Amino acid sequence: MSDGNPILLLSGKPGVKKDGTRVEAEYYTESVWCRFNRLGRPRKMNGYSKISELATGPVYGFEVIPNGGYAYIFSGSDMGVEMQTITLQGIYAGGPYNRTVSGGVTVSNAMWSFDTIYDPTGLNAPVVLAHGGQNLANIDSDITSSTYYGSLTVTTPLVDSGAPQASGGVVVLHPYVFVYGSNGQVAWSGAGLPATWSGNDQARITGSKIVYAAPVRGGAGQAPAGLFWSLDSLVRATYVGAPAVFNFDTITAESSIMSSRCVIEMDGIFYWIGTDRFLFYNGIVKELPNQLNSNDFFANINLNYRQKVWGTKVPRWGEVWWFYPRGTSTKANWAVIYNVNLQTWYDTPIPENGRSDGYFAQVVPNPIFVGVEPDALDKYAFWLHETKQNFDKVENGVASAIQSYFVTQDINYVEQGRTNNVRLTRVELDLNQAEDMTVYRVGYAYPRSVSVTESSTFSITDTKIDDIRSQARYLFLKFESNVAGGFYEMGDCRLWLDRGDVRPGGG
Structure with missing residues (x-):
């Protein structure tokens, strides 16, 4: 942060750093249901809609095969093989049919x-x-x-x-x-x-x-x-x-x-997870560099259920996804994501406690994933993800919000050798936005201090957030969209800053 310029461009490196400490980060430090566009700016992920909730499961084994104007979806479980059909637009057409031997x-x-x-x-x-x-x-x-x-x-x-x-x-x-x-x-x-x-x-x-x-x-x-x-x-x-x-x-x-199930091919290169590192093959086998969340992934994956790890891709955004059971979960409830275009990493929890399997977009222009939670009839849902111009969960025609947020890296004067707090007085807004959002201002006095949080809500017509009196020795921001119809794609937001008190503050 420049000592002579009180206006700071809010711009971190694309990716979310979970290894190491947050103070040392040049990247964003946390995100949920957020990706980075081809310019490296945070963007809410697209939504998803339910195709059907008819599959016998849990499903471990999934294939989508287009033929004659329809896509034939094959799913496998302990009970055998089923088939459903959908249109090439992702609309349910028939089934399930028991194709078991x-x-x-x-x-x-x-x-x-x-x-x-x-x-x-x-x-x-x-x-x-x-x-x-x-x-x-x-x-x-x-x-x-x-x-x-x-x-x-x-x-x-x-x-x-x-x-x-x-x-x-x-x-x-x-x-x-x-x-x-x-x-x-x-x-x-x-x-x-x-x-x-x-x-x-x-x-x-x-x-x-x-x-x-x-x-x-x-x-x-x-x-x-x-x-x-x-x-x-x-x-x-x-x-x-x-x-x-x-x-x-x-x-x-x-x-x-x-x-x-963790091998995924993207543009002729194969990516997979080893037992202690990420790997790829492009004629030779090499380690896939990951300085952002490799330690976090291997420390938190539930290895008792390692076979539930599975990979897919979202070519539209240049992403390779690996779903995995995190912590004590026995289901693939989290995803670690490698962005091939930006050569960076981020992750996100998965809605509805996870997805057990899926297939990437080909003739059907959206990936299709399988839910992990059965309904009252013990059946499992097929979800159409990355739905165009939709950023909600849509079930039986009803849209509900998907929480999405990202957290910036720390802002401070410490790196300049000063003990002053950072005082934030204004946020200039530059983003594509739908519906209201909330920005949280989180401050703390020392890297291991308890933080203090303040918040403001802004609408699509607001140009700036004023009347802010936040100051802290270390300060970071969290931008959140959590209403139906909500969306954001960040541009060049700017922060108006000033030196605050010399005494270390936390909010």
């Missing part, structure tokens, strides 16, 4: 993986593949399960694909279907033949269990390739043709992974 299947600690492929010979239709691994309680579970498949657009039960039993999951590296699991096991189907499996088309590519796999660009042309994450390594599969069909090479044998 003929004869029924119950899977304890179920964690489902889904994928899709076109079957040109057997069903002559796009098909969905489903594998219900018993992995929710233990990422290293060796219990094997079958892989099921069936036509995408029908409502009849799935059938056994004939794939080898596996403990990990299923993935499509077009035109091959892979299953994977314990002791580095992988097996693949015939090309374009999801129900044709040979005992020769399999390999053990690493020594530990494979928990996740994803397609990746391979060699020349359209040659299939993929990445396989094991408990301690990352292995690449590349198509080489007969007789080996695939070649496997180890990218790293000294890695880790927090959960089997």
Whole structure:
């Protein structure tokens, strides 16, 4: 803060610093339901609306597959597989339909993986593949399960694909279907033949269990390739043709992974959480730098429920999200967020006690997430997030407020070697705003002192906040929107400051 200029631009570095102490922060120090726009300014996140509340759950395994003007939503639970349909605008269209394998299947600690492929010979239709691994309680579970498949657009039960039993999951590296699991096991189907499996088309590519796999660009042309994450390594599969069909090479044998659902790809780069750091792969595996909330995340995640950690992305804002159970919660009630464009971090609690799974925006222009709290009929909700021009929670046509706020870094004269309090006399407002907001002025005398808070409410017609007599040795501001229809996107707000008393004050 300039000693000679009593007007200060209220501008911190984009991101929220939770590691270390607040006095040392150049970033914002706390936020809820707040992101940073492409200029690095705080902005309230978009709202969400309920699509339906019909799913059997809790849901761990979720896929959204567009086809013929509709999106087919597959969800998995201990009770099997269900399908609902929505329009491409996110409006409920039908279901749920029980797609559980003929004869029924119950899977304890179920964690489902889904994928899709076109079957040109057997069903002559796009098909969905489903594998219900018993992995929710233990990422290293060796219990094997079958892989099921069936036509995408029908409502009849799935059938056994004939794939080898596996403990990990299923993935499509077009035109091959892979299953994977314990002791580095992988097996693949015939090309374009999801129900044709040979005992020769399999390999053990690493020594530990494979928990996740994803397609990746391979060699020349359209040659299939993929990445396989094991408990301690990352292995690449590349198509080489007969007789080996695939070649496997180890990218790293000294890695880790927090959960089997925490890998997310953004613009060709894969991001995931290890057991003690954040990682990414862009041809080589490297640590993803996080100086803002890495310690906070690893100190507060409930590791007893690590398999409930899952990742997604919001490409519109360049964000990678990881939902996780925080503190004593047994549900994924919090999200840590990496902004790829700004290369910064922030986090937020999740409404309604969390989300158990979800799918990012593709043909349906909004991400769809699954609630964690059942209704009176023991059913779970699908929520359409990032709804356009809406910043509320909308349920059954009724809008309610979503609390959103951010807290600035400290303002003080201490760094100039002065003992004066900071006296705040005016806040010049420059922001896009809908509905009333509240600004809290929080002061304290020393970094470990008890703080004193004052507040003012301002409307969309206000240009400034006057008649402020706040002074403290350390001072910070909290801007909050917590009314239905509320929104903000900060611009160049300015603070009118003056030197206050020499005696340290706290409010």
